[in-house]
Amino acid sequence: DTGVSQDPRHKITKRGQNVTFRCDPISEHNRLYWYRQTLGQGPEFLTYFQNEAQLEKSRLLSDRFSAERPKGSFSTLEIQRTEQGDSAMYLCASSFGGTGNTIYFGEGSWLTVV
């Protein structure tokens, strides 16, 4: 499978715990995006990387959230001290080239904070 892959697909965690999601983009894609989606809403932009550089962060990304893409390949999204409001689907996506090129999504990582 050469698509975008995300792991884990589902995570249930207790409030206050830290969680980390991993994303492996399509191999030749230089851009990697993280979005968050809650039921009934469209995906909300969180951040994106151009190779290993994090070029944009949304105001939605509080200090408890951090994303890395250390070698310009896979990326991790960590949420520290999770809150119930963090429960959502976290979508990773990748694209080749600049803004305006097609974005391809992974299947998402579902987070439930209890």
Place this chain on the structure above:
Amino acid sequence: RKEVEQDPGPFNVPEGATVAFNCTYSNSASQSFFWYRQDCRKEPKLLMSVYSSGNEDGRFTAQLNRASQYISLLIRDSKLSDSATYLCVAPDNNNDMRFGAGTRLTVKP
């Protein structure tokens, strides 16, 4: 004003009907737009891209109106399998790709 706004829906239409969704965007300099389809609890999947005046793919037609800053998606001869949420995507003022909240379509027998 939200950067990308869509018809709220839901749209409930019979099989064979023609249905159209609109999406407005705020960045007048935007050059490329997309429509994605999302099934329940699945990831969004690209349906169509809209780079100039419009695009047509079988029963689906996407049009762009730069003067009024909106794009539309027209689905002809609706099928049961078209039932999904349709997401509009456009660049925001920072050139980040923004999604609308989605329009839910249900096609009924």
